[in-house]
Amino acid sequence: MKIIKDKVAKLSFVALLITVTAAMFYTPTASAHGEKSQAAFMRMRTIHWYDLNWSKEIVPINDTMTISGKFHVFAGWPETVDKPESAFLNIGIPGPVFIRAGSWIGGQLVPRSVSLELGETYEFKVLLKARRPGDWHVHTMMNVEGGGPIIGPGKWVTITGSMGDFKNPLTTLTGETIDLENYNLGNIYFWHAFWYGLGLAWMLYWVRRPQFVPRNIAVEAGKADTLITPADRKVAMAFAAGTVAVVAFSMGTTNEQYPVTTPLQAGLLRGIKSLDLPQPTVAVSVVDATYRVPGRAMQMTLKVTNNGDSAVRLGEFNTASVRFLDPDVLEDESGYPDDLLAEEGLTVSDNSPLAPGETRTIEVTASDAAWEVYRLADLIYDPDSRFAGLLFFFDAEGNRQMVMVDAPLIPTFI
Numbered sequence: 117m118k119i120i121k122d123k124v125a126k127l128s129f130v131a132l133l134i135t136v137t138a139a140m141f142y143t144p145t146a147s148a149h150g151e152k153s154q155a156a157f158m159r160m161r162t163i164h165w166y167d168l169n170w171s172k173e174i175v176p177i178n179d180t181m182t183i184s185g186k187f188h189v190f191a192g193w194p195e196t197v198d199k200p201e202s203a204f205l206n207i208g209i210p211g212p213v214f215i216r217a218g219s220w221i222g223g224q225l226v227p228r229s230v231s232l233e234l235g236e237t238y239e240f241k242v243l244l245k246a247r248r249p250g251d252w253h254v255h256t257m258m259n260v261e262g263g264g265p266i267i268g269p270g271k272w273v274t275i276t277g278s279m280g281d282f283k284n285p286l287t288t289l290t291g292e293t294i295d296l297e298n299y300n301l302g303n304i305y306f307w308h309a310f311w312y313g314l315g316l317a318w319m320l321y322w323v324r325r326p327q328f329v330p331r332n333i334a335v336e337a338g339k340a341d342t343l344i345t346p347a348d349r350k351v352a353m354a355f356a357a358g359t360v361a362v363v364a365f366s367m368g369t370t371n372e373q374y375p376v377t378t379p380l381q382a383g384l385l386r387g388i389k390s391l392d393l394p395q396p397t398v399a400v401s402v403v404d405a406t407y408r409v410p411g412r413a414m415q416m417t418l419k420v421t422n423n424g425d426s427a428v429r430l431g432e433f434n435t436a437s438v439r440f441l442d443p444d445v446l447e448d449e450s451g452y453p454d455d456l457l458a459e460e461g462l463t464v465s466d467n468s469p470l471a472p473g474e475t476r477t478i479e480v481t482a483s484d485a486a487w488e489v490y491r492l493a494d495l496i497y498d499p500d501s502r503f504a505g506l507l508f509f510f511d512a513e514g515n516r517q518m519v520m521v522d523a524p525l526i527p528t529f530i
């Protein structure tokens with residue numbers, strides 16, 4: 117029985133080793149960057165990013181670029197995502213291929229977490245400094261405590277040059293200019309090597325003599341005391357006293373070298389200024405909304421009333437970062453990421469100017485490969501078949517109005 121047990125144990129150990137080795141060598145190629153696999157209804161019903169602008173598409177090392185835009189925090193926030201009472205404006209890149217030189221919401225620097233309000237719209241800007249050459253898909257994103265990462269649209273940006281040239285200078289309040297890229301590295305290496313070396317020295321001192329069998333025999337024979345000589349005791353005292361002395365001395369010299377130090381700055385930033393958007397004069401109600409399964413499009417029946425004083429046309433529907441445009445009304449000039457931009461994706465049954473005071477019911481179709489590529493079609497697997505998005509209406513002068521829509525989205529099957 118024991119033999120069988122041992123065999124089973126041995127075999128399971130071998131299996132475990134094989135699994136671990138296989139896992140180490142398995143590196144799937146990453147073509148998506150996280151957002152596609154998230155629940156479609158969550159992406160449609162949390163944060164709406166719009167008016168995004170990437171200042172550059174090619175950036176040499178040490179040069180900066182900005183990503184700016186607006187985001188709307190959807191009032192019908194999902195239950196399973198904590199409200200963004202503690203959120204952090206992040207950037208989605210594979211490690212620090214850029215460094216974040218600054219980030220602002222509503223004109224305020226936001227190096228810490230912030231409190232955002234449901235239903236509000238905010239303006240943001242992120243300043244990035246290029247660090248590592250390559251082609252990088254750069255996303256804006258918001259980390260919500262208790263909710264997870266909410267990923268904005270990503271755009272490919274190329275960094276040229278050599279990483280060895282990267283510099284991150286900073287002038288401290290004590291007037292010293294340092295390079296954060298390698299500041300204090302030598303010091304860290306020195307102290308870790310020193311203490312590691314001291315540990316090794318202690319072990320070397322003892323392993324000069326036979327270790328196990330003779331010592332075991334001596335202890336068994338009741339002669340344990342002979343194993344530690346008076347000289348050994350002195351060495352032990354020297355190590356102990358030396359360690360305390362080095363700690364005390366180096367602590368003193370460090371305090372002399374850096375007389376002014378402050379604790380880590382932390383804490384939630386509240387009272388972030390939101391945008392004061394004018395009340396839209398176009399009122400939209402969603403009569404019904406459907407999507408075909410399988411399919412690449414969604415249809416909405418919208419009842420639109422123009423309460424303003426100029427005629428308007430529908431130019432864009434934006435959901436989960438996918439922008440469906442009616443090319444007769446709106447053309448993108450911001451260099452929006454191709455895979456998320458449906459330049460002719462929006463079809464409206466009657467998109468003639470809607471006169472002031474007029475109400476019209478229109479059939480709107482938002483159709484593009486992005487609906488499938490970004491797996492919005494996977495709403496069919498979600499536990500809450502509702503969508504939300506932004507509609508942009510334009511008058512003859514190009515003045516824009518933004519209207520939120522939000523309704524159930526019902527699948528139809530072939």
Ligand SMILES: [Cu+2]
Nearest residue numbers: 148149253270
């Ligand atoms: Cu990406």
